[in-house]
Structures are given as C-alpha cells and as structure tokens.
Amino acid sequence: MKKVSFFFACLVMVFALSGCSLRKPPSALQINTTPSANVFIDGKLLGKTPYQASDLKAGEILVKLIPESTTQAMVSWEGKVRLNPGVLTLVEQDFAATEAGNSGQVLTLEKIKDNKNASLTVISDPDGIVVNLDGEAKGFTPITIDKVGVGDHQITLTKSGFLEKTVRAKAVVGYKLIATIKLSQESTATVTPSASGSVTPGPSGSPAKPYVEIKETPTGWLRVRMEPNTNATEAARVKPGEKYALLDEQTGWYKIRFETKEGWVSADYATKYQ
Secondary structure (H helix, E strand, C coil): CCCCCCCCCCCCCECCCCCCCCCCCCEEEEEEEECCEEEEECCEEEEECCEEEEEECCEEEEEEEEECCCCCCCCCEEEEEEECCCEEEEEEEECCCCHHHCEEEEEEEEECCCCCCEEEEEEEECCCCEEEECCEEEEECCEEEEEECCEEEEEEEECCCECCEEEEEEECCCEEEEEEEECCECCCCCCCECCCCCECECHHHCECCCEEEECCCCCCCEEEECCCCCCCCEEEEECCCCEEEEEEEECCEEEEEECCEEEEEEHHHEEEEC
16 A cells, blocks of 8 residues: 555644633634635535634534535535634545545644643544554554643554545643544555546556656655646546556646546656657
8 A cells, every 4th residue: 555644734722811711712713625615614604715713612513514626526524523612623624526535634622630741532534543653653543642742743544445644733731632533545446547438558557658657756646636737626636656548738737537537737747658
C-alpha cells in the first residue's frame, strides 16, 4: 500500500479569556472542505466553506456539508459535533464520489480535572486503526493517552486497505484533545479506461499511446483538476506510477481520462509517452 499522508495545521485552541464571569464563554466553529461546500447547522443554511463562527452556544449541533461540484457528483457529510465553551472546534472534510472515499477529521478540546497535564483521545472510522503519536506506536483506536506533552503533536493512522492519514494538532494543559478521524478507503483499480469506457492496453500493460505516467510527488498523490489551473475544482486524486490516456495538453498541463471521466494534471508531475 502506498503511503499517502494528509497534513492539517490544527486551529483548535482555547480562547484567551480575561476577567471572571459566571456566564459560560462562547464556543467557536471552523469548517474547511475540499471542494467548497454549503454549511447547514441544525437544518439551517448558514454559508459556505471556509466557514467560521465565534459566538456559538456550547452544546451538540448537527452539521451537514453538501459539496459544490457542477462536474462530478460527490457524497455529502453529516455528523453531530459537540461545541465546548471557550474552545474552537475544527471540522475538515475531503469529499469524494463515494462514502468510502470521503475522509476528514473533527478536532476539539474538552476540559479535564487534571490542570497540570494534557491528554489525547483518538476515535476513527473504521475503528481498530493503528495510532502512532510523534512516530511511536501507541495502540489501536479508539484509544485515550493520558499525560501527553503540551504542544504540537503528529498523529498518524494506518490500516491495510486505507490511505494513511496524518493530522497535526496541539495539546493544551488542562484539556483533552479529541480527534475523530475518518480514513479514505484505498482504491485497488489501476487500469485506464479508453474513450468508450473499456480498457485499452499497450506494451507492458500500459495504455495505448499517447499516455502519461504520474511521477512521485511530495504528498504521495496528485490532484486531477477540472480545468488546467491550480484554482480549478479538484475532480480526483491519482497516484505515482499510474498511467492514463492523454487527451490534450496546454502549457504546464496534461488532460487525461480517468474512470471514464476527464481532467487535468500538472505536467511537472507527469511524464508523457507518445
């Protein structure tokens, strides 16, 4: 299984509160998605991602995210999110065409009785995933680790058949960092459809020329865009070593066919064969 890591800068933090008050401090919520999505909270449309609200009432809310994609159907996400007083909760989702392909995480902090230490709880979908904290194996999800060091940590989840995922998050003294993480199921398909949808093999199992082969990338995957520019909607992700029929090219970009669909990949990370 190829190692594919996703890194997120954790924005979860305790609000800086001054003075004394018997009133509970407000909660905050930040939502980031790829691609952009409509945000529904408790059934009400409140905006689009990236979304942030800083004066919410603590408690459980129902969040529904419906991705905006005019070129490919993507599965929406819905879940209950607990907002804690004085805490910014971070929700991040990467949408895909299937539920199994979706991935994301919810990061929040929960006050604990131990005011001298921090702790960590990792919950995953699916469960039974190996958890490495700062490169050290800790066990399988769901797992709670008491007395973790205060400050930044790297949480890596691995399971056969799923894309490896790494989340960077900050532990805060007197709080439990709760990371609820969903992994994307790894695709085993490596064939390339032709224009008719059937596979067109070439020499040594390659597609018929012209075709492109995806090079190694820093992330272990390469985005397929709907248009030949970096601001265009992401249509899919392809892996190094995979080969796709070449349909067209523009400066710095190759148009490929994947899963009976079409999209553009950066020529910096693809080799053309013709």
